[in-house]
Amino acid sequence: MSYHPDINDFELAGTEPAGIYISHDGGESWRECPEVASMRDEHGWSLPYSPAAGCVRGFAFHGERGYAAVEVGGVLISDDRGGTWHLAVGNQGDLSYPPAGAIHPDVHSIEVHPSSPDLLYAPTGGGFYRSWDGGKTWSLRYRGYCRAVWVDPSDPEHLVLGIAEGVDYNGRIELSNDGGRTWQPASQGLDVPWRHHMVERFARVGDELLAVLSNGELIVAPLAALEWRYILNEINGVNAITSL
Amino acid sequence: MAMHLILATTDGVVICEHSDQTNSDWRELRRGLRGQAATSVIAREGVILAGTHAGVFRSNDLGATWQEASQGLSTLYVR
Numbered sequence: 001m002s003y004h005p006d007i008n009d010f011e012l013a014g015t016e017p018a019g020i021y022i023s024h025d026g027g028e029s030w031r032e033c034p035e036v037a038s039m040r041d042e043h044g045w046s047l048p049y050s051p052a053a054g055c056v057r058g059f060a061f062h063g064e065r066g067y068a069a070v071e072v073g074g075v076l077i078s079d080d081r082g083g084t085w086h087l088a089v090g091n092q093g094d095l096s097y098p099p100a101g102a103i104h105p106d107v108h109s110i111e112v113h114p115s116s117p118d119l120l121y122a123p124t125g126g127g128f129y130r131s132w133d134g135g136k137t138w139s140l141r142y143r144g145y146c147r148a149v150w151v152d153p154s155d156p157e158h159l160v161l162g163i164a165e166g167v168d169y170n171g172r173i174e175l176s177n178d179g180g181r182t183w184q185p186a187s188q189g190l191d192v193p194w195r196h197h198m199v200e201r202f203a204r205v206g207d208e209l210l211a212v213l214s215n216g217e218l219i220v221a222p223l224a225a226l227e228w229r230y231i232l233n234e235i236n237g238v239n240a241i242t243s244l
Numbered sequence: 245m246a247m248h249l250i251l252a253t254t255d256g257v258v259i260c261e262h263s264d265q266t267n268s269d270w271r272e273l274r275r276g277l278r279g280q281a282a283t284s285v286i287a288r289e290g291v292i293l294a295g296t297h298a299g300v301f302r303s304n305d306l307g308a309t310w311q312e313a314s315q316g317l318s319t320l321y322v323r
Contacts (some may be wrong), residue, residue: 236253
């Protein structure tokens with residue numbers, strides 16, 4: 001789920017099977033974007049554990065432009081503030097392995113940098129990708145399995161990535177200060193690699209970065225120095241987080 | 245500084261608040277939607293929306309009460 005950051009009373013819900021619903025009344029009622037279901041059926045989007053589904057699991061917005069992450073299907077774009085959606089040029093829309101310049105179709109999340117509506121970051125099942133042209137072409141910036149990235153809003157080269165060697169296998173956190181050309185470990189305070197989990201989502205709260213792990217645990221670190229610690233240990237099964 | 249963390253969990257939504265004046269840690273304030281697998285959560289201007297395996301739920305009172313908000317959703321499994 002997501003709000004449009006610039007529009008009051010505009011909420012979005014991604015679903016499984018893959019669909020996008022929008023609301024203009026604070027979630028009181030929803031309208032389906034039917035073109036998403038049409039793309040799902042046309043391209044055979046799917047999930048490893050649910051072969052006839054696929055899901056929409058993330059949104060990002062920059063002014064008029066919106067992006068949605070489809071697992072497994074690719075990246076969707078909206079040019080009308082989320083009202084209608086189409087496939088980004090730089091993905092096949094199907095489940096085949098991507099040629100050079102295209103994105104892996106197993107897209108877990110999507111981020112757009114505040115400095116440009118064309119600067120995108122996408123953790124996928126086939127690595128971490130970056131695009132400078134609004135999703136027309138993609139560059140693989142980390143080979144591995146990842147679900148979440150945090151992008152510094154004041155520095156598009158400063159990235160924190162949750163990476164693993166496979167699905168929930170040998171998870172850890174790494175950091176780049178050059179847009180993903182080079183990476184360094186950023187798991188201080190943690191006993192990594194985690195054998196059976198990984199970072200599922202990041203969320204910035206004030207001067208701290210929180211990470212939801214795929215085993216339902218929650219960790220936090222100051223952004224100025226990523227020294228992680230576990231918090232709220234008595235709460236199990238965390239899937240997502242926000243602040244208010 | 246955020247005053248509350250809102251967690252979507254496999255057993256509902258948990259509202260957390262700062263546990264001390266240093267704002268360095270958090271503690272559970274309340275839990276709602278018990279029995280619902282919450283997969284996502286967003287919050288703005290005092291309204292919380294939680295996506296679950298059974299649709300969307302809305303709270304206007306920091307999670308004290310919840311109302312179903314799924315009108316128009318033909319697919320209820322929200323991510």
